[in-house]
Amino acid sequence: MAILVIKHSALGDMILALPLLRAIRQHHAGERIVLLTTAPYVDLLQRSGLADEIWTDPRPKFWQPLKLLALLSRIRNGRFSRIYDLQGSQRTKSYYRLLGKPAEAWVGNAPGCRYHIPDPTEPMHITELRRRQLALVGIPDPGLPDLDFLTGDIARYTLPARFALLVPGGAPHRPAKRWPAERFAALARQLLAQGITPVLIGRAAEQTEIAAIRALCPEAISLCDKTSIADLAALGRAAALCVGNDTGPMHIIAAARCPSLVLYSAESDPRKISPRGDWVRLLQRPSLQDVGLEDVIAALPPVRQA
Template identity: 35%
Template structure:
């Protein structure tokens, strides 16, 4: 049965119109949730629209801080004719305030084409190769714009967690399980720590059940692991809301640098992320209270003993 999104705040027909731009990806939208909440609270009576990539529009329609989503297919910048329909639609909305959390070349072009006298446009200029996590850059952007940034630095996405009681009961999964996130997008195989099967066996020896809720790129990988695999009623990957529900109930989470691991951190779960040399954990914003990371020059050489020892310091029970 589909999960219905909560009803967003209502806005009068003559209300102030606010546009927030954050296309994605999944983990980036998780990181932006706190900033969205701050903007919503500052513009309590406004109509707030989010410009987002089409694949994330269903997710963000559930967000209680957003009144409407506008899908941006992000046509090639060298072919501006394909963007004219979107630009006309945005221009017709006559937004009174714009917060550009994306801060890309594309959104710079949008600003040039949509600018109206007297309409403030706050832009995130945090470079992708810089040391500052986006969530902290969002807090700085909002502070400069005069928006109290009470939540931007510590995003919380409990609104995303669906009720998975029936799912867990059907799968025979009892409380106290550890959620493993062994995959990543297929285009990022270098982010995958290769020892999750051994980790699952070691957890089982302690009497701790491990579960995995694989995405579309991780179904084959999940079948190789000695743990419980959680899927939908027809064998399909869980949607974002049920995935969040599974993570929200986990006693502990161990995962790669991928969107669901960032989701677990923003849900406030205790956990540990495993990073190779591709990026710094600090830059991604995943280091939240109760959530830590191991950074390894070679993920292949990162042993299960080291992961378990760090996880125990973070709250993983030694025995069930």
């Protein structure tokens, strides 16, 4: 027998979905597990060992019917006894319809499927929604993410023994999700005064923010555009603390059990998706422009001791 699990994106969602994949794997021990995902997450899922096979969904556009037909044919030929839709999007609902409404096999929010989880009418964390979804077929609470399978070589960075991660970036098209760079710099200086070296994490698109922080705090170390997902997990296991905006790398670092503070504006709702764990703190204001250094310091979780 074969089981199909659909999970497309995004990075934070994918990290939160790892316990779900582990629980499905355990529940269907001895069966072939196939994951249908998108290209950015193939390497992560291969490293996890939670599937026997990983398929890439090209997510065809409406003007690409041949690609869509090929994907649907591949799914049909897989003869899956159960299909877990962990994406719950309009796209995956359309797959359900175009596959001929395999009601008995489908576990998701597609109307008409036997194992149907309705879309929430009130804000609900995605992990709670998916926990309820798996409970429909008798799968117990999957728990929190475990990133022990992600091991990066961070010795090449030659970091000091005590360091904290700062994640000042975020989606380029949503600048309101970013705490001002000068306040990250003020936090960096505060950490230095406590003997903790600030280490700046980001992508190439965030070079401006990172450069602005280093201009105000030259002692900060920049790893801008130098870290993989595995590196972020390894850094999270070694860091004393992490502070960052609501962005994908924060999910990786927090899932590595790094004491973390995630900053939220009105642009996103932490009730729906946020890192989980007793070591995680959340701070939300309508505008991050109104969040001062003292607010962040007051909200910090206990720093990991050396």
